[in-house]
Amino acid sequence: MRDARMDADGIWEEDFDQAGRRAGRMLESIEMMQADLEKITGLGEAASGQVKVTVAADGKVLEVVFGPRISRLSSWTLAEHVLLAAHDAQHDAERKTQDLMREALDGFDPATAKTRLDRLLRLQW
Template identity: 45%
Template sequence: MFGAHLDPANIRDEDLDEAARHGERMLAWLETAREELDQVVGAGESPSGLVRARVDANGRVIDVTYGPGAPRMGSLELADETLAAVHAAGADAERRTHDLMREALPGYDPVAARAELESLLDGEPY
């Protein structure tokens, strides 16, 4: 159903059956996958390799570690390196989450799912 656009005036029984099957698959997956999703951790590193970060699936920073050369950096450079590591970790967590969803829901397309959600929310990004 991701990306499918149904015309409410022309909904067929087959469309309703497919929507019900899709909903059942999603609910079954959510029941079993919650624990897996809660354990997703993304890891990222700054361009210099002196800063490493880990982020959970919700984007919360778990930890940031600094290599031996980090204290010699200026504060702005260290801040940039820290943000880069956190962003890389967030992207890794997002990729891992999407991988889990693709395993559970064949045909899942995160870009299409986001676009569909945004269209349901009248184009308001979430």
């Protein structure tokens, strides 16, 4: 039996305390994770490795490198390969970010949270 008080909505005081402690632990984890997030980069390649793009965790392009055979491509084709490599690099960075979050925030799955948020945003109010 519980010794704590219950409010008018049927929520136990100890439930608030437990949620507060969990939120505190999550904030500590997030603060420690911030430095690791800043180090995350994603790498994407296209045109058989002749185009390489590196992005930061936020998707910002940090570097684009072309291999020696890249001059054989038309400008249109080169642009397509740069976009493909950048897209792959962003997915790589996103995957690494989600892995870090799963590790740091026990029980939290960013992909599931994103799916639920997307569903909520599509609701007609």
